[in-house]
Amino acid sequence: MATPEYIKDLRTQIGHQELFLPAVTAVVLKRTDDDGTELETPEVLLVKRSDDGRWGATAGILEPGEEPAAAAAREVQEETTVLAEPVRVTGVSDHGQVVYPNGDACRFLDIAFELKYRSGEPAPGDDESTAAAWYPVDQLPEPFVEQHRERIRWALDSGAPGQFKD
Incomplete structure (x- = not known):
C-alpha cells in the first residue's frame, strides 16, 4: 500500500507508533467469459x-x-488498470499488525469486498505492484498473502452474508 499524504503528516508527529487504519481488500472475480458463458472455475484478479x-x-x-x-x-483501477464494480461486503476483520522496514507500525481494520469485472486488461498501474493477472481461484500463485486466501473464499460464496472474526 502506498502511504497516503495524511499518514505521512501524522508520522511527523507520532513517529513509528502504531496507527489504526481503515482499509479495503478488493476481490475481483470473473465468473463468465467474454461471451457470457459461465467459467468452470472462476478467476480472480491478483x-x-x-x-x-x-x-x-x-x-x-x-x-x-x-466511501x-x-x-x-x-484501488483496483490504480493498481491493475481494470475497471470493476463493487457487488457486496464479504467480511470485516482485523488484518493484523504490520511493521514496515522503517519501523512504522500499523493495524488495519479491513473491509473485504467482492467486485465484478467490467473491463480492461490487467497491468501494473502504479509502483505498488510488478504484475497483475487473472488466476483460476484453485491455482493461486506463490508466494501468496495468506489473509487474502480467506478474503477470496468469502467472495466466492456469493450467497453468504458478511463474515466476521470472533
Whole structure:
C-alpha cells in the first residue's frame, strides 16, 4: 500500500507508533467469459506486490471522507488498470499488525469486498505492484498473502452474508 499524504503528516508527529487504519481488500472475480458463458472455475484478479514479491488481491487504505466501496474500485483501477464494480461486503476483520522496514507500525481494520469485472486488461498501474493477472481461484500463485486466501473464499460464496472474526 502506498502511504497516503495524511499518514505521512501524522508520522511527523507520532513517529513509528502504531496507527489504526481503515482499509479495503478488493476481490475481483470473473465468473463468465467474454461471451457470457459461465467459467468452470472462476478467476480472480491478483497483483504481485513490489515490496515483498507476494501475490494477493488488491488492497489499500481509505482516504479521509472516502466511501469504502469507492475505495475498493479505486484501488483496483490504480493498481491493475481494470475497471470493476463493487457487488457486496464479504467480511470485516482485523488484518493484523504490520511493521514496515522503517519501523512504522500499523493495524488495519479491513473491509473485504467482492467486485465484478467490467473491463480492461490487467497491468501494473502504479509502483505498488510488478504484475497483475487473472488466476483460476484453485491455482493461486506463490508466494501468496495468506489473509487474502480467506478474503477470496468469502467472495466466492456469493450467497453468504458478511463474515466476521470472533
